[in-house]
Every structure is written in C-alpha cells, then in structure tokens.
Amino acid sequence: MGGPPALFVDHLENGHTNGCLLKSQDTSVQIGDRSFVIGGSHEENPLFLGVQIHDKITNKWSSPTVLGTGPMPCKAYSAIVLKQGRILVIKKDSASDDSIWFLEVDSPFVREQRKLLGTEVVAWSKGVRGNAEKPIVISGPSGVGKGTLITMLMKEFPSMFGFSVSHTTRSPRCMEKNGVHYHFTEKNVMEKEINDGKFLEFASVHGNLYGTSIESVEVVTDSGKRCILDIDVQGARSVKASSLDAMFIFVCPPSMKELEDRLRARGTETEEQIQKRLRNAEAEIRAGKSSGIFGHILYNDNLEECYKSLKDLLGINDDAPVNGLEAVEGINLPKEHTATKMEDKILIQETGEATKNNMIVLDLSSINGGAPGRTRGIGLDTVNSS
C-alpha cells in the first residue's frame, strides 16, 4: 500500500494521552507496539470507517482485513482501549442506534480468523444496550427434523426469531427459495468470499460447501430478533470458538432406522445422497453427544413433544406467557462530549455551550457477544452532576 496521509503521522508524532484521544477527525490508540488509526473511509469500501495499523518496531503501516459491518464514517470519534483486545469507538453526533462500536483487534475470534486468513485482521461489532438473547445453534443429522422444528418456532413466534440464511454450493430442492432457505452460490464465488473473511464459519458437508456469512447473522440481530443457525457439528465447533456466545442444541433421532425412513419419506435426495447422509449421521451423532459443544440434547421422536421440549429450553411454553425480547434500545449521547475510562465504566461528559452538566455512564462490566454480530449487555446510567 502507499503511505498513509500525513495527518495520521502527525497524530502519532503528537503522542497519545492515556490510550485515549479525542480528535476532531481521526483517532488513534496504542496497544503494545502497535497504533490503530481509526478514521477516514475504508480503502475498498468508502461507506465504512477505515482502520490502519502502524507497527512501531518495523515503522511500517498496514491495512488489516476488516471483518463485520463497520460504522459509517462521521465527523469525530473517541477511541478507548478496553480489556480483551477490544477498542471502544464512540461516534460523535450520530444516531442513537449507531453511536457505540467495538473494534476487536486481538480477541479470540480475531486470533482465529488471523490464523485462517493468514493476514492481519480486525473485526467490528455494534454495541447494543441491554441483554438481547443469545443466538441459537441447532445441529443434528440430516433428516432428524431440525428444519421442521425451526419452521414451527418461526411460525409460532415470527417476531421473536429470525433464521440465519446460510450459503451453500448444493442445488436447490424444488420448494427451496434462494435467499430464504439458502443463498445458493457457485463454489468459486463462495471460496472467494471465504478468503475475503466474509464468513463466520464454513464446512464441507455431504460433499457440498455450507457457510454462515457474518452479514446473515447481523441482519437478524439488527431486526431485534433472536438468531437461529441450522449448521452441522463442524460449523458449531467454529461458532463455539468465536465470540458469538450462542446456545448450542443437538437434535438426535430415536433410531437410525427412523432417521432413514424420514429421509426417504422426505423424498428430496437421490438414493446415493441418502446413503451418504446416513453414513455421516453416525459420526455426527457421536460427535454431537460427546464433543462438549452442545449444552442441550433433544430427542425428536414424537414431534409435538420434541417441539415442547425445545420451547421449554428457550424459556417459552404454554404456562409462561411470552413477553417477547427486550427491544434493541439505542444509546443517545450528547452531540459534544468527552469520554473517560474508569475500570469497566466509561464516563461521558457533555461539553459545549448548552451543557446541562449531565453525565452518561456506560457500564461495560457485563458485555457479552462481540464480533461478528453485536456486543450486547451495555448498561446505561444518566447522572446529573449539577
């Protein structure tokens, strides 16, 4: 890449105050020997805020692979280094659903992706107030009834759950719609997108490539719904290693004979494909029961009973009325402010002429989730200091 604009160099030469700079435009923070400069627009996508890294030891600049949907550029930002390889980025003068972002520069997810992609990686996640519920990962052998159970749940609670639409290289079945059941994709296109870091996880299953794009999870979370992922055991393992912080459910058949009967009765696969799925099923069931990935195992013998157990697990059943999810709430910040870190809290003090001495306290002690997707659990308090 060419050298960064002189402006960035000036900032670095000016030094950093306590890892927190409040500049009118770009902002940089130092972690170890590296400075992260946040500002301008992303090299390849002018709609995203750009990130560049300066390594003090080599005196070299680099542009990392940026994962997740980042914030759109605005006039000014505050950036504050947090624990666990995260930088809190507060946008000034922005809409309430767009003010708080986290840039992960050395989280477990970023480290994993760095290994996978072989490049420097950073990942964005938007900050969400309150505790939106965890995404749900459902796995189980082909034909066990995952799709049936998920369809029942989405039909009964359409405003509560949203399905993460996976990408796959397999051909559509006759009732399947592109963009609804899957994003049906050419192999070379999907491989390129995987190499570009667009996928949270991917795996080769029954001879085809399947994967969950970061965007497909973000779309559901942004709609305020609880995200459901129907993925195989390998994919579940990758999600477990990410910071998605999901609930993991494995669905078992009552017997291999019943599984075979269901696959045949569904009538969507050729005999050869059925045989392949049955061969894979035994290993999948073994892994599902013993891998330590799944906190919950359901047996889908009688469908209605299994559906009721699923609802019980999710805390929704006939005895307890459904309150729905906590709404995804925005965070309104004063147009002009300073931000200071005190342990797990960020004190945001209004500045400027119309100051009412109000201070907002962001409590980050219970944040969970993270890139890719959303960082949930931000607490918010308003303190009147006058």
Ligand SMILES: Nc1nc2c(ncn2[C@@H]2O[C@H](COP(=O)(O)OP(=O)(O)O)[C@@H](O)[C@H]2O)c(=O)[nH]1
């Ligand atoms: N890792 C991963 N597996 C997926 C994804 N989408 C679907 N799968 C799994 O791929 C397998 C085959 O799915 P599909 O072709 O729809 O057949 P079915 O399970 O028999 O309905 C199932 O185990 C799915 O859970 C994905 O995005 N990632």
Ligand SMILES: Nc1ncnc2c1ncn2[C@@H]1O[C@H](COP(=O)(O)OP(=O)(O)O)[C@@H](O)[C@H]1O
């Ligand atoms: N408990 C059950 N008893 C009998 N048939 C079932 C049951 N659950 C699902 N099925 C049927 O089994 C077939 C496979 O279910 P499906 O949801 O497509 O499985 P998966 O998504 O796990 O591959 C479908 O025809 C479905 O109607």
